[in-house]
Amino acid sequence: MTTEEKVARRKLSLLELAKDLQNVSKACKVMGYSRQQFYEIRRNYQTFGSEGLVDKLPGPRGPHPNRVSEEIETAILEHSLAFPTHGPVRVAQELALRGIQVSSTGVRGVWGRHDLLTRHERLLRLERAMREQKIELTEEQVRHLERFSPEFRERHIEVHHTGELVAVDTFFVGTLKGVGKVYLQSVIDCFSRYAWGRLYTSKLPITAVHVLNNDVLPFFEAHNAKVSTVLSDNGREFCGRKDQHPYELFLQLEEIEHRTTKVRRPQSNGFVERLHRTLLDEHFRIQGRTKWYEALEEMQQDLNDYLVTYNTKRPHQGRNMKGSTPYAVFKKGLPKATKKEPRKTAENTA
Template sequence: MTTKRKVARRKMSLLELATELGNVSKACKIMGYSRQQFYEIRRNYQTFGAEGLLDRLPGPQGPHPNRVDETVEQAILDYCLTHPTHGPLRVAQQLALQGVQVSSGGVRGVWSRHGLLTRHERLLRLEKSVREQRLELSDEQIRVLERFSPEFRDRHIETRHTGDLVAVDTFFVGTLKGVGRVYLQSVIDCHSRYAWGRLYTTKLPVTAVHVLNEDVLPFFEEHAARISTILSDNGRE
């Protein structure tokens, strides 16, 4: 039996004892209740029956009358997933432009129910969604996550097998006397982290083709592997 049920049973015993004795004051003294409490208990019992004897928490039961509509609540949650650093006033203003009417207090109420009152909590939600739902992030989301999470900042590209994705890039090494500018043409298999590199005195696209033909493709052919995708940063080189 729960505590609430035990208290309700005690209240019922009070009512029964008062009827048996025919004396409210004496029954209250024996059971440890005041006369005011007795009449309140009796009124609740007469109105609601046995359920009226259960203790209830003060305040409205069920959803708050000023709680926002479910569609508005979902719009707020979707918006703060896209823009986790925006404050409640800005969220309300931006949603108003989309035809969703809600006050900044309404935004805070939704955040409070979902544990999102702080910027830190909203960023954690975005980071969790990225891990679990494989969201396609916007540039803004990537920037805020890189500032917020060292783990996200140091993330690696996920690939299924060797050759699934090969990245090509050019780096300026320095200037050598009698040689001039020196560049490193690098190629890395994003799955195995195996890398190739050659030094050149130019960063023309032909250098990337050269290192691929001379080093990378022969290596893959030797190991009976294939390259599915080659990734570059779209630079002039």
């Protein structure tokens, strides 16, 4: 409700009170009006109705003749945005040095029309203006944000085609009586979720190389595709001196980039971690309770059978999979066919 509406309502209350009391003098004394004002209000109400109770200034209601020009008002607002803690006198003096003549009262008038009378309001305006600006971040600033911001740290891995990124990991399955500890060397294509896995009794660089050389790379070659990048943790079977470590040397020979996850951050290799959970829930925990294994080969055969189902028959509910099988997405994400040189091996490079 505006001030004019409040005044009109008060005048109407004066007329109603005088009618109820049947005493004009007493009503005027209660409401704070004179008898002359009462009769003038009643005459306007009887002549013009409720519109007669609204005070109207004579003449057109336009801008005040002493209001500063638009150029000066713009200069005041720009200065207040750059220096929101300056008072009206300081702003007037600063503008005078630039050849803009305005009084401190004129500055306050501009502030009043834009709700900037207090220092706090001017500081809030500065915050809003800064939020609307687009800031170009340097590479160093981006690295700091990725390090300390959970939004950047937990973001999804973006993969655009088959073979662009392949995640690998070593998973401890359990202990097999008469055999010893059993480890799974797991590999998954991050675009299609197509998975490979081999069981070993140790976790060594040679076992990590074996599953890539015998299972993964031949499968990609059969589909005229190539592995661009391998993502692993910092385990000893994957990482070491590039000129001596077998796994590093193998990746260099195959011209595959090797990336590692952050220490103690398994979320950064989430595709293969989720594969391990699926293997546990749908295969190992069930087979371990329904079948007695005496040899590693028996476990490997059952794992191979499950991986066939996982890759070609089981609908996948992962992000962007939409219930498709990994093999279907694997073929869909194959890059355009290109002439491909035969893969280098230890035999043909000797």
